[in-house]
Amino acid sequence: MLIATWxxxxxxxRIDALTAWLTERSPDIVCLQEIKSxxxxxxxxxxxxxxxxxxxxxxxxFNGVALLSKVAPDNGSVSRGLPGDESDEQSxxxxxxxxxxxxxxxxxxxxxPNGNPLGTEKFTYxxxxxxxxxxxxxxxxxxxxxxxxxxxxxxxxxPEDCRNPAAWLGDALYQPESRAAYRRLLNLGLLDAxxxxxxxxxxxxxxxxxxxxxxxxxxxxxxxxxxxxEAASRLGSVGIDKHVRGWEKPSDHVPVVIDLxx
DNA sequence: ATGCCGGGTGGAACCCGA
Numbered sequence: 001m002l003i004a005t006w007x008x009x010x011x012x013x014r015i016d017a018l019t020a021w022l023t024e025r026s027p028d029i030v031c032l033q034e035i036k037s038x039x040x041x042x043x044x045x046x047x048x049x050x051x052x053x054x055x056x057x058x059x060x061x062f063n064g065v066a067l068l069s070k071v072a073p074d075n076g077s078v079s080r081g082l083p084g085d086e087s088d089e090q091s092x093x094x095x096x097x098x099x100x101x102x103x104x105x106x107x108x109x110x111x112x113p114n115g116n117p118l119g120t121e122k123f124t125y126x127x128x129x130x131x132x133x134x135x136x137x138x139x140x141x142x143x144x145x146x147x148x149x150x151x152x153x154x155x156x157x158x159p160e161d162c163r164n165p166a167a168w169l170g171d172a173l174y175q176p177e178s179r180a181a182y183r184r185l186l187n188l189g190l191l192d193a194x195x196x197x198x199x200x201x202x203x204x205x206x207x208x209x210x211x212x213x214x215x216x217x218x219x220x221x222x223x224x225x226x227x228x229x230e231a232a233s234r235l236g237s238v239g240i241d242k243h244v245r246g247w248e249k250p251s252d253h254v255p256v257v258i259d260l261x262x
Numbered sequence: 263a264t265g266c267c268g269g270g271t272g273g274a275a276c277c278c279g280a
Binding site (some may be wrong): 034036114210 | 263264265266267268269270271277278279280
């Protein structure tokens with residue numbers, strides 16, 4: 001089964017690209033980020049017409065995540081919001097379970113805070129959010145289900161994950177603290193699906209709209225799927241749908257897709 | 263380039279993103 005993540009940068013502005021990509025790729029489960037829409041504003045009908053079930057965790061104007069799936073999640077398994085801070089009102093996390101051939105699969109769609117500029121509460125919010133994510137991952141890993149934490153992590157893990165590392169030295173995406181927090185997730189036993197399956201350089205998932213970043217392939221790899229051991233042992237192919245960045249009115253991120261052999 | 267582009271809100275100019 002195909003499981004994908006895509007920061008769509010506004011689902012209403014991107015509905016034509018979304019339906020075209022769903023038709024072309026036919027993924028089984030899709031994690032969307034930055035839907036920039038309330039639950040009621042999600043263009044549900046266009047997606048349902050293609051046979052997808054829709055679960056949203058929306059927010060007015062910013063953020064917002066969703067799960068699309070050909071089969072509805074298991075009853076009562078959808079959960080919204082990242083545990084650990086009841087006062088956090090930003091919609092950045094939704095997860096659900098599916099039972100596939102007797103195997104339970106838990107999939108989360110997450111939109112990790114950007115964290116810029118440094119030295120502000122935005123960066124401390126990013127780090128505290130990553131700490132909450134780590135605690136949640138520890139709790140979920142103890143279930144020993146196939147677990148997939150997919151989304152826009154807003155972290156450039158290593159120098160080879162960007163064209164020009166020097167340009168990112170002062171950026172929250174490439175801070176030692178951000179990268180260390182991401183590494184702590186890997187150290188729990190989670191596998192970075194893209195990095196585990198390619199030795200190629202210049203593997204990116206985001207290209208800025210500005211300064212011809214796409215044309216110059218000045219990209220970064222910040223959209224990740226992290227897999228528990230139970231999921232990693234069933235990992236097939238991994239793909240980045242780079243061509244979608246060249247479409248009309250594209251998102252600045254492209255879909256990342258894994259094949260889970262269940 | 264301390265936002266060059268682009269989506270969102272709200273109805274102009276400003277917020278936000280990476």
